[in-house]
Amino acid sequence: MTRFVVVGGGIVGLAVAHRLITDRPGDQVTVLEKEAGWAAHQTGHNSGVIHAGVYYKPGSLKATMCRAGSASMVEFCERHGLTYDICGKLIVATDAAELPRLHDLHQRALANGLPARLIDAAEAAEHEPHVATVGALHVASTGIVDFGAVCRKLAELLAAGGAELRTETEVTGVANRPDGVVVHTTRGEVVADVLINCAGLHADRISRLAGVPTPVRIVPFRGEYYELVPQRQGLVRGLIYPVPDPQFPFLGVHLTKMIDGTVHAGPNAVLATAREGYSWGRFSPRDVWDELTYRGLWTLARRHYRYGLTEVTRSLSKKRFAASLARLVPELTAADIVRAGAGVRAQAILPDGGLVDDFLIVEAERQVHVLNAPSPAATSSLEIARHIVSRLPVDAPR
Missing domain, CATH: 3.50.50.60 (FAD/NAD(P)-binding domain)
Known part of the structure; x- marks a missing residue:
């Protein structure tokens, strides 16, 4: 034994x-x-998405395990009577400048063996009538569950x-x-x-x-969520994502219909002041010391401080957060969202500032x-x- x-x-x-x-x-x-x-x-504290594996480098552990894991997670839920919904998702280009990246993402999805299709604005509206897009990638195998x-x-x-x-x-x-x-x-x-x-x-x-x-070293990044007020949940049928930045594919707020029918918006990503720092008020001297004394984080910050400032601004301003959502669904305003908690991402950072x-x-x-x-x-x-x-x-x- x-x-x-x-x-x-x-x-x-x-x-x-x-x-x-x-x-x-x-x-x-x-x-x-x-x-x-x-x-x-x-x-x-995550958004409950059963990911298809669109974003990940073909052949990587993330790509292979995500695709297989999506299927095995569904099979597990069916075997044990857990509720899930394979609702699909739209990754939307909100202007023409994003279309080349959307096409690149489509090629990556195909390389990963995923059922993903490029569709025009009219077909995107059939899936999400309130979305703003000049073109979209529809990923049929994405789903939602309560992890x-x-x-x-x-x-x-x-x-x-x-x-x-x-x-x-x-x-x-x-x-x-x-x-x-x-x-x-x-x-x-x-x-x-x-x-x-x-x-x-x-x-x-x-x-x-x-x-x-x-x-x-693990560096914690807090992701803050909002939730659509009940009377505006009908603006979103499933999952609506922006075209990601290749340098930070985990950035970019999106809209997610949860398994309980609510619609969550987010997350952003700000450096947390504790590894379990789910709010600005949570502070751990040990965790902050680890961050401040790690040269990898300082190198990352010097390279990408503009991204960081944008995320902090969006964290502190509900109006800015709502404006990011309105790029996807123009009818959404700050009056349509309420705070819905936060999660913390354990991001591994290399000493040279590279993200694993x-x-x-x-x-x-x-x-x-x-x-x-x-x-x-x-x-x-x-x-x-x-x-x-x-x-x-x-x-x-x-």
């Missing part, structure tokens, strides 16, 4: 644990989560399958011994043969605690560390888990 400890109770950690009990039923699996419940951070509900089902399956689930258990240290890995927590020690780190916003810190050098644009999984003796898994990690979670578990030795060292 091999003893596995999974750190992190978001969708990636729970998916890895579920894959372990599925593929290795004779082994022992323990999941450690510092919060009182599951999906407390990135998973529970929190997926996590609750995974936890239920884990408990039924004999896994040990420990919430309110924060990792404080890791000691490597010849016979295993000792994980020190706020509720005692756990001894494992293999440690799998899926700690999201804190993944680099867990890696360092475990003595595994990390090539990146693919999933980053580092393996060491007796250890696996998922060091970069932002969107589309929720969509890809079952495939990330399959990838990690498939690479483990049949008989892990004891």
Whole structure:
């Protein structure tokens, strides 16, 4: 019997644990989560989109796992009676200057094997009557789901399958011994043969605690959302996205019909003053010190400070935020949106200021560390888990 400890109770950690009990039923699996419940951070604060995989470099982990993950996530939901909707999405060019980038995106979608079509403004209006566009890319396989509900089902399956689930258990240290890995927590020690780190916003810190050098640092970016008031939700039928900037494909506010019928708008992206900083008022001295002393962030900021200023302005001005939405749906005004919370993206940044644009999984003796898994990690979670578990030795060292 091999003893596995999974750190992190978001969708990636729970998916890895579920894959372990599925593929290795004779082994022992323990999941450690510092919060009182599951999906407390990135998973529970995202927009609930089952991504198709349009944006990602062909052949990358994001591209391959997102496409496969979209299918496996739908299959999981069907098998366990979870609500989802494959509603498709429009990526819209709002002026002619964006059309070349839209065409490039179409070629990337085709290279990734996706059902994506370029359509004109008239056909776009058949999908979204209130959208403003000179041309659009329709991606039929995009959907929506409640990833929190997926996590609750995974936890239920884990408990039924004999896994040990420990919430309110924060990792404080890791000691490597010849016979295993000792994980020190706020509720005692756990001894494992293999440690799998899926700690999201804190993944680099867990890696360092475990003595595994990390090539990146996690820098938190807060994404703030608005919600359309009920009487204006009819302006959006599904998902409406802008043509992304190739340098920052995760930037650009969009409109998303949620699985409960509400319509969310956002997110923007501003540097957070805490790794769990869901508002401007949340401040962590430790996290800010990590940011201020990291040369990679300073290099990134010097290169792209104009983007940063634009995002901060939009964060502080509801009018500016609404104006960004009006580029997609001109009928929307500041009076049509209300605050709807925020999420924090764990962005891995290299020392030279480069953004890690693919999933980053580092393996060491007796250890696996998922060091970069932002969107589309929720969509890809079952495939990330399959990838990690498939690479483990049949008989892990004891």
